[in-house]
Amino acid sequence: MIVGKSKTWQIVLTYALTGFVLHGCGVVYRQANAWEGHDIEQLIESWGEADSQLDLGQEFRAYTWLSESDDCEHTFTTQNDKIIGVSDTGCSG
Numbered sequence: 001m002i003v004g005k006s007k008t009w010q011i012v013l014t015y016a017l018t019g020f021v022l023h024g025c026g027v028v029y030r031q032a033n034a035w036e037g038h039d040i041e042q043l044i045e046s047w048g049e050a051d052s053q054l055d056l057g058q059e060f061r062a063y064t065w066l067s068e069s070d071d072c073e074h075t076f077t078t079q080n081d082k083i084i085g086v087s088d089t090g091c092s093g
Contacts, residue, residue, distance in 0.1 A: 039083075040063060056077070063076045
């Protein structure tokens, strides 16, 4: 009987932790979208240097941050250093 109760608690704990992780990723997703319209330098001051940058031509550039804790990739597209778009890959939200 103890084994059965232990298995039940493992299942409950797994669901609780999964919900916590998904909620956290959703918070990051909303925070990422809140940066639209801001200057990229403000984001860099807050999040640190981007993991990668890609020149898209003329005044466009993409900056990507990787989050190992929730396996998310956040990419911000800029025009003249203003954030005009946000793309999240591997994130829930």
